[in-house]
Amino acid sequence: MVNKGDSVTLDSDLTEMKDDDLIQWRFEYTLIAEINKQFDRFTVYHDVLDERFRDRLKLDNQTGSLTITNITTEHDGCYKLKINFFRKTSFIRLTVYGELNISFTLSVNKGDSVTLDSRLTEIKYDDLIQWRFEGTFIAEINVTAERFTVYDDVLDGRFRDRLKLDNQTGSLTITNTTMKHDGFYHQQIKQIKKQQIKHLRQNLILDVIVEISVNEGDSVTLNSDLTEMKDGDVIHWMFEYTLIAEINVTADRFTVHDDVLDGRFRHRLNLNKQTGSLTITNTRTEHAGVYQLEINGMMIDFHLNVIVSVMEGDSVTISSDFTELKNNDWIRWKFGNEHTLIAEISKRPNRFAVYDDVHDGRFRDRLKLDNQTGSLTITNTTSEHDGCYKLDNDYYMRPSVICLAVYARLPVPVISSNSSQCSSSCSLVCSAVNVSHVTLSWYKGNSLLSSISVSDLSISLSLPLEVEYQDKNTYSCVLNNPISNQTQHLDITHLCHTCSDSVHCCGPTEAVIRLVLSAMVGVATVIILVYDIRSRRADRDQAQIHTSGT
Template sequence: MIMTCSSANSIIICSFLCFCVLLSGSVPAGDYVTLNPETVIQRGDKVQWLFGYKDTLIAEIKGENREKTTHEGPDEIFKNRLKLDETTGSLTIKLIDSEHAGLYTLKIRRGRKTLKKKFHVSVRGESLQSGMRSVMEGDRVFLFSDTEIQTDDEVQWLFGDKEQTVLTEIKNTEVTKYDGTDWRFRDRLELDEETGRLTITKFSAEHAEFYTLKITRGRDKIYKRFYIFVEEWKKTVMEGESFTLKPAREIKKDDVIEWLYGDREQQTLIAKLKGKTGEILTRDDVADERFRGRLELDETTRSLTITNTRTAHTGVYKLDITSSSGFSEQTFTVTVMEEKILKEDSVTLKPDTKIQNDEIQWRFGKENSLIAEIKGGTGVTHDDVPDERFRDRLELNKKTGDLIIKNSKYEHAGPYKLKMQILSFVNEFNELIHLVPE
């Protein structure tokens, strides 16, 4: 659903410096809604989307480069649900549910003028919460009917939201699987004819979607809906290696592809492919230019490759796909490790960048134990964790951020992580330390 301005449902209030428009609309639970500014966003405009009567900031565009940021909102209700278009300023809320109903305010600051537009969104239908589940890549997923299947019932399991595909059915007590019509489900489907339970084996991101159970009982029809999604994909590479992030599903010719980098609080567009024109855009000048000369976007597969990696490329990557049937997304967490082989002696770990008034943290091991930090200009070491192996061995230089491990032993070998809060951006650097005897 797209909400735009029309004289039938808008109230326009004008003043010298502020223009305000109020729109309203209703959306079924599980659908998406796009809130459209219906005005041309100019370079230099500051665009903010606010939610609720407390005006909680959930998305914004600022700066000459139109860098966009989305936020998770109160109680993380907008986590992984917002899509902000940096060109038009439109905001899309995906998988909308009852908790997303309410007032949305768009503010565009242009010089001394401020344009405001308010949208009131209501959500109808049954909440998604009971049917929403997250699974891990490779899991065996069971979808239950929660109702007793009777002898004359016709049972169908459907895949997709708007354009639905029949996966399996029970008709006249005969079970039929249509896993050959969609390559994603080939040899992965199992249907229990007594309970109606559907099993999907080796679940992956390409299977993440709506699943609908339809039971026809005489003249009556019973529906149950599920939304299954995959926890984020994770990968670890060594510094200097390349890695490729691949879409989980087949990309159609007219689909618009966006690759973003950064945590959920600040995601920066680094590559885009416009479906209709085939135009490829890579933005290696953003995110402190850490991607300069390193981005490769495949126009056929739409996969993104980052070459000659550094620890600065550690972080969260997200793929947004916009198609005629809706939206989908994938999240990737990548860790780039710097490997060092050192003799037993003092070890100095250095940040890759000069620190200023930054907050930094040094962490160790798979448990990410905090062993040193600089906050408010004060350096502190925590040498009692884990299991006191760093007792009286740590020194932290609060000017450079260097961490020194004195008289290091085998027990100090392992992964070290440096996390830096630089203004509004978070950098993470990783090193894998191996110690060998002299």
């Protein structure tokens, strides 16, 4: 903390710079001073940010420390020191005494909305409220003039149709956030009373998080949001603050460091030479965590969740990513949106505990902790164990998230005939009862003919198929989810019959009925014939008797 009008020195913590040192000082992402020892270049950028630093910056040529003279409230904020990119990065929070200053960090998932709170319950008649992003005006309220204004066309229009001011409190809402909204926001409130100006300043760091989920074994691309890189662009990709890939467009250098972190990324990293996006192939649970993208000083966080699939009733082990826990290590496993603690290890007090009675006892007698690695095993899994598990520990700065997808065992689909009478084709139906998260499909050989899917509902599925009686192709009905499948092959000769004759055309019952009817007709014919013969004989005998009498 420093008084207004005083000078302050931001210490680099170096006693002496080396010949190849590169030092950069930034004020809330904006470069204000740099030293390149290799070229013996010492530069201060007075003209940036409305010239608020003009004639106020001094670099120490031996240590690289930065001095700011004649401090004003405009110099209040966060300063970032970077030495040789990754040898050292420091953040220094400078508060100018004499005004009320509030600073905090806010996180939001990409695509969601976020409200920057003005900390006012109601705007007063003489309030002047101003919102800035990286020093640029984006919104303003002047109560006296009855003016509520958003400047959403500034900065390449990144805020267009995304800013909303609360007319009662002065809070600012940003909708449909993107990576371009990540950075430093400033709110200033001036309250004019009796010709005295009282100031309230807020500094907010908005961290726009890109959350991505990927099935274990699949590939995933972390998108830089660039359509094409430009000359001078420098891109760094980090995992938990360890450099894993970098691009220097000017030097035409594209490098992946896939041997770091015990080689977990070996042969898995691919850089897009046009956009700078990073693809990770054949993902494993050890790749879950926080990735940082730095483009020309701007930092973006990606949270990668790896989904592990397991069959209901099986056991699954969620890795802690440790080979061995050390004396001071601690691990906490949490489950669900409520982040309920279900297991923990603390080596110092030698505590190993599972809390399997939480969540209505769904984990009772199912949790096992590996005392050496801290990995968690869940036995006899059910659909109640489906969800995300968060690993907190003292090694990584942020927790990693591994999601478990528990799938029910699949029944074999049933094929039945839907034909009621003879025709030129056969109507079939394939069905499966009480299924969820599945796809039901008809195949002709290896070619997909049709399919139907269901997500989280447990319902019955049916899929029709029309085939010709003389069709010699092989057909099959397949029920599958991401980890298993069941197949039923079609027996056309059993379910589909031709109309070449009555027996083959008709079903067994109808054939019997027709045979009985045929027999009855035959018997009736015989009876009629016998009756006719007897009648004729009787008539003839009667005629003979009549002739004899005459």
